[in-house]
Amino acid sequence: MKPERVSALFTDLYEITMARAYLEEGRTGVAVFETFFRKMPKNRGYVVAAGLEDVLDFIEGFRFESDELEWLAGQGAYPREFLERLREVRFTGDVWAVPEGTVVFPYEPIVQIVAPIHEAQLLETYVLNQIHFQSVIASKAARMVEAARGRKLVEFGARRAHGTDGAVKAVRASYLAGFEGTSNLVASRRYGIPPFGTMAHSYVQAHDEEVEAFEVYARLFPGTTLLVDTYDTLRAVDDVVELAKRMGEDFQVASIRLDSGNLGQLAKEARAKLDAAGLGRVRIFASSSLDEWEIAKLVESRAPIDAFGVGTRLVIASDAPTLDIAYKLVEYEGVGRTKLSAGKPIYPGRKQVFRRVENGGFVEDVIDRHDEAHPGEPLLVQVMAGGRRLPIGGLAEARRRAREQISALPAEIRALDPKADYPVRLGDRLSRDLEALRRARA
Amino acid sequence: MKPERVSALFTDLYEITMARAYLEEGRTGVAVFETFFRKMPKNRGYVVAAGLEDVLDFIEGFRFESDELEWLAGQGAYPREFLERLREVRFTGDVWAVPEGTVVFPYEPIVQIVAPIHEAQLLETYVLNQIHFQSVIASKAARMVEAARGRKLVEFGARRAHGTDGAVKAVRASYLAGFEGTSNLVASRRYGIPPFGTMAHSYVQAHDEEVEAFEVYARLFPGTTLLVDTYDTLRAVDDVVELAKRMGEDFQVASIRLDSGNLGQLAKEARAKLDAAGLGRVRIFASSSLDEWEIAKLVESRAPIDAFGVGTRLVIASDAPTLDIAYKLVEYEGVGRTKLSAGKPIYPGRKQVFRRVENGGFVEDVIDRHDEAHPGEPLLVQVMAGGRRLPIGGLAEARRRAREQISALPAEIRALDPKADYPVRLGDRLSRDLEALRRARA
Numbered sequence: 001m002k003p004e005r006v007s008a009l010f011t012d013l014y015e016i017t018m019a020r021a022y023l024e025e026g027r028t029g030v031a032v033f034e035t036f037f038r039k040m041p042k043n044r045g046y047v048v049a050a051g052l053e054d055v056l057d058f059i060e061g062f063r064f065e066s067d068e069l070e071w072l073a074g075q076g077a078y079p080r081e082f083l084e085r086l087r088e089v090r091f092t093g094d095v096w097a098v099p100e101g102t103v104v105f106p107y108e109p110i111v112q113i114v115a116p117i118h119e120a121q122l123l124e125t126y127v128l129n130q131i132h133f134q135s136v137i138a139s140k141a142a143r144m145v146e147a148a149r150g151r152k153l154v155e156f157g158a159r160r161a162h163g164t165d166g167a168v169k170a171v172r173a174s175y176l177a178g179f180e181g182t183s184n185l186v187a188s189r190r191y192g193i194p195p196f197g198t199m200a201h202s203y204v205q206a207h208d209e210e211v212e213a214f215e216v217y218a219r220l221f222p223g224t225t226l227l228v229d230t231y232d233t234l235r236a237v238d239d240v241v242e243l244a245k246r247m248g249e250d251f252q253v254a255s256i257r258l259d260s261g262n263l264g265q266l267a268k269e270a271r272a273k274l275d276a277a278g279l280g281r282v283r284i285f286a287s288s289s290l291d292e293w294e295i296a297k298l299v300e301s302r303a304p305i306d307a308f309g310v311g312t313r314l315v316i317a318s319d320a321p322t323l324d325i326a327y328k329l330v331e332y333e334g335v336g337r338t339k340l341s342a343g344k345p346i347y348p349g350r351k352q353v354f355r356r357v358e359n360g361g362f363v364e365d366v367i368d369r370h371d372e373a374h375p376g377e378p379l380l381v382q383v384m385a386g387g388r389r390l391p392i393g394g395l396a397e398a399r400r401r402a403r404e405q406i407s408a409l410p411a412e413i414r415a416l417d418p419k420a421d422y423p424v425r426l427g428d429r430l431s432r433d434l435e436a437l438r439r440a441r442a
Numbered sequence: 443m444k445p446e447r448v449s450a451l452f453t454d455l456y457e458i459t460m461a462r463a464y465l466e467e468g469r470t471g472v473a474v475f476e477t478f479f480r481k482m483p484k485n486r487g488y489v490v491a492a493g494l495e496d497v498l499d500f501i502e503g504f505r506f507e508s509d510e511l512e513w514l515a516g517q518g519a520y521p522r523e524f525l526e527r528l529r530e531v532r533f534t535g536d537v538w539a540v541p542e543g544t545v546v547f548p549y550e551p552i553v554q555i556v557a558p559i560h561e562a563q564l565l566e567t568y569v570l571n572q573i574h575f576q577s578v579i580a581s582k583a584a585r586m587v588e589a590a591r592g593r594k595l596v597e598f599g600a601r602r603a604h605g606t607d608g609a610v611k612a613v614r615a616s617y618l619a620g621f622e623g624t625s626n627l628v629a630s631r632r633y634g635i636p637p638f639g640t641m642a643h644s645y646v647q648a649h650d651e652e653v654e655a656f657e658v659y660a661r662l663f664p665g666t667t668l669l670v671d672t673y674d675t676l677r678a679v680d681d682v683v684e685l686a687k688r689m690g691e692d693f694q695v696a697s698i699r700l701d702s703g704n705l706g707q708l709a710k711e712a713r714a715k716l717d718a719a720g721l722g723r724v725r726i727f728a729s730s731s732l733d734e735w736e737i738a739k740l741v742e743s744r745a746p747i748d749a750f751g752v753g754t755r756l757v758i759a760s761d762a763p764t765l766d767i768a769y770k771l772v773e774y775e776g777v778g779r780t781k782l783s784a785g786k787p788i789y790p791g792r793k794q795v796f797r798r799v800e801n802g803g804f805v806e807d808v809i810d811r812h813d814e815a816h817p818g819e820p821l822l823v824q825v826m827a828g829g830r831r832l833p834i835g836g837l838a839e840a841r842r843r844a845r846e847q848i849s850a851l852p853a854e855i856r857a858l859d860p861k862a863d864y865p866v867r868l869g870d871r872l873s874r875d876l877e878a879l880r881r882a883r884a
Contacts, residue, residue, distance in 0.1 A: 007628055009627040010628045012627070013638060016627070016639075017663065018641055021641075025658055033644070071631050077663060121645075124601070125600050125626075128602070129600060129602075129606060130605075132601065132602055133604045133608075136604075158452070158454055158571060159454075160570070160571075161575075162603065162604035162763075163571065163609075164568075165607040166608045167571060170604075183455050185455055185458070186451045196455060197457075200456055201783070202475070202559075204781075205779040205780070206473065206771060206774045216463050220463055221519060229783045229784075231781070231883050260783035260785065316604075321604075322602055322754050325601075328644065329643070332647070338647070341671045341702035342703040344702055441674070
């Protein structure tokens, strides 16, 4: 199921203003814009690139509709001839990008747009919005997957995500990073991701007796999960055991869910009660403000928890909700461009990233001009040519890639508390070109 | 311009599962669900309620479409008769809420839904998603407005907001809290909020000489803002001064924008240069990773900055990006309901909040059952009756309300670093009812 088209007005006003100036000047030569971040966010050893599919959907369908142009006309500053030219704008350029699921580091281009400058300029806001958010979430989710050591993770965050698109894209990004499913139905449907969910506390509360609620569920939904913490978790587990006895073979409940209190301790006690009653096949599912550190602690303490539901701290990426990502002009009409603003350098020229792999492990990245040669695999591949999309793999492939890429990282980079920076080297040519431009401006 | 309809599938799977169970049991009595948070987020003295308009749009248009039901049918667990009943579900209940722009505190219901339980249950995810995010952003924005002491604030965050809906609703919420405009065109169009924006660094970089870029803009867009930090801020200000001399009366540039470096110091030096050149009418606009503390520091140091552009730290509410908000069943068929999970109490019964005002200032809130009497203004008002919307004011009215409400707060609650908790008292009846239910379960 395809998402709805995103309006070309999902942009900042200055993109339109600049487009007018470029067109009036006849300054429509080929530009290279690159999307990259400068600083590794807190607690992160790597960033998982995500969001490209949505970016390509947007670029492919990019056009201003008549009602949008009418609205712009009413804003002043835009003469009719310009709006008519804007009406004709389609993306005619090339796009290079690192495939989704690739791990990336500071200053490495994630998306590279090569196109007439006004076309490329108009895409900035949406490209950043999607690459930024989906990469932030995929990177957070990957840490939870590492922490869970093979236990199943399910996304539960729609209520606390920032808006509807944030909720849906958080599902996509977390699935890409290794989650198994989601509670969010729009996202489940759009991406074919398995939906999960059984009961909330309200269902239990609406019954005078908790066990009555359990029995309705156990009969209506044989493989269900019963939420046991509404009043007293362990007493509710006793009730589940009693219910199993009463129902006999009809009792097919797959799991119980803990959602408050000391999850590790409760899981142990609940496990013991279930096992003692011959209910070893009933799994334990846990949720309640979990993040990668909580999950790691539970896993390390050998809490008998089989799956985790994660919401808020995943979908907000609570410890590091942003990347200092930018979309920057690095070349215009074949000439490298820079910016010398304090603390925000831009390395001039169109780039490539070369990743050196030894014995299946990543050992170093080199960023240099795209026409320099270095050993290693080039990370940026062409995904659009002359405005037409080239085949890129789907979400399942990106998910496999994320797993493989993260496995190939050194252990100290994969750690929840990374002990080192992954080695990224700037090619000599890049550094020389920046110095030359800096001197020319001095 | 109305936003697109939000699908009824923007929900968690368990809402559908519970709806089936409620219907199978014939448990379709009137429930009361309340949306509230339990803990004041970090650094906050108050929360500005927002998001109601979108919630009412959703509730009013709530229905499952045929293609959505078809998809559900393919998920198993949903017999045809249930899906046919789901097809007929519309919201037939009442909604009470605090008007947008009202300041609220822990345990105060923000939205209260009174409806057959399966109808009310199905709304949970979207109600929370919108009230949560918009209230988080309005509360962050209000702090920036306080810090700016009358200087103009413009929202610039679309690229770093979490998804497209997050970007658009952040504009709405920040305008509600007192921002003057936005760079985001979709949001500007949807809400009639003034759009702002002129040039990015890329425009300057695409020219061999910075001043050439300035001149094109000064001629094409007379009242424009020139971005002066691409290479060397103060040298660029000199170029602006030269350009003004060369253009004479044609030079109508309204402002310059600083986007990096020591903003306070640069603003002072730039102001001096402009004033010395008789350009006292050229304003100074500043941006660059601003938040309320940075703004307060600049304002307190008397930096001659006339307006601020704020992005990332606003739209993510970086210091406190979430509220522990919940949508909880508090009453079913006239009987108070609770939940005794560790650390997450629910006060039973349908509620009202009574706000005592003295000499125009807020002095205390009392939360109690809705049918108890207390001095003070009741905050929850009816906004929907029998599934039909009642007139509520628009965004402009909510914006005025937010200003008035915040002005009525004690200074120590309004402070960026609040020194006290606003006094909120639980009515005796509520506490007694919770105790009675607790004892009954013990």
